[in-house]
Amino acid sequence: MKLFVVTLVALAGLVPQLALAEAGYRVVPTMVTDWKTVYGQIEAKDQIPARARLGGTLVELSVSEGDMVTAGQELGRVVDAKIAFQLDALNAQIAALESQMANAERELTRGEELKTRGVITSQALDSLRTEAEVVARQLEAQKASKQVTEQQASEGAVLAPIAGKVLDVPVTKGSVLLSGETVATVGGGGFYLRLSVPERFADALQEGARISIDTAGQSAEGTLAKIYPQIESGRVEADVEVAGLNSEFVGARVLVKLPLAMREAVLIPAAMVRTRSGLDFVTVSGPGGTVERAVVPGPVEVIEGKPMVEILSGLTGGEEVVAYVD
Known part of the structure; x- marks a missing residue:
């Protein structure tokens, strides 16, 4: 009877190991991209002021900030x-x-x-x-x-220079204007993200690179379209083209992740990391069975639709990591 109980216990101890072995993951160092998170600002490609061509009094003003206008539309009238x-x-x-x-x-x-x-x-x-x-x-x-x-x-009629959105109206009805003063600023020609990146990352930027963007809590992708050669105040400016960019608020800032460099990292499926008593563990399969090993996990990234976590310490590559089964 005792022998039968011992056998059952031994078999029960083998079941988790068999399940773990079936869900094994071979740890292989992988090349990953280092990302730098910066803020990008939504800008209009063309921002053209609608100017008064005649000096006089602004007797009519038919637009305000946020209005959509067409090219040649009358925005106001100046009378001398x-x-x-x-x-x-x-x-x-x-x-x-x-x-x-x-x-x-x-x-x-x-x-x-x-x-x-x-x-x-x-x-x-x-x-x-x-x-x-x-x-x-x-x-x-x-x-x-x-x-x-x-x-x-x-020429007292103030006309919209391009089709787009009215971004700024710095005057009010009844204002006295000189010839050439701005009545409204119209943004059009599409919208893009303007980035201002520290100059130490300038060499890592490449035109055509895919950019990850977080707009209003939703992820999107864009293309690094242009890098400006002039550095001002220690920063490099660059433009990112984004399809369907939300232009409701021109000048709004959104998070942008820039690819800066490639490096070697150890990645495993995030589900294989267990946290217990404030420490993180993975189960490693070896010739003598499975053992738990403490690790230091890094950030989680979604690669090919699967959440993968970078292991900063505890794994070096070549290990067989298995999923824990209760």
Whole structure:
């Protein structure tokens, strides 16, 4: 009877070992990527100010921050009261010249009739013809001046330079503006992430590298599209292209993981690490059976859809790690 009990106990001790052996994982040093987490800022590719082309008072303002606009859309209107007076003066001058022109044409017609009857000389007729031409040229010049003034008045409309989102409106209705002042800033042409990376990592950056991004708690991938050659304040600027980047808040900062270097690391499935009494253990299979070994785990990374944990100390490679079965 005692022999039977001992046999059962021995078999019971073998069951976990058999289960462990079936779920073994050979530890092999693997090349992994070192990542540097930095903040990227959402920026518009094009940020163009819509400027006042005419100095005057802003009498209309039809947009505010966040509005979507189309290229050429009227955003506001600037009015210069002096232009109306200039147009009135030009209209009066044109009317006077038109009267002079009509009178000069009548005098020229009368002179031609008198010339046919031999009453006036050819010199007098040429003088009348010259006078009519001078008045006609003066009338054309005033009409051209009126067109210039009307064009200035039409330039009071502030137009959107590109299609996109209004990012900033630094003025209010009723503001007095000079020619060239910004009424609104429009961002368009797509959006990207602008990175500012410490210069010690500049040599590790490569255009075309895949970038991991965390936007609003959701992971995404982008491409390192451009690295700027000029270093300012000890930092290198780079642009990351991201498909479907959320542009609701331009200037928002998001976490970006940059690949900096490759190194050798020991990785095992995260499920094979057990924590007991504040210590981490893995079960290693050897010629004499299975033993528990204390390890120091590192960060967990998802590789090919499986969570893998880096073992910083306790494993060197070549071990057979098995899963623990209760």
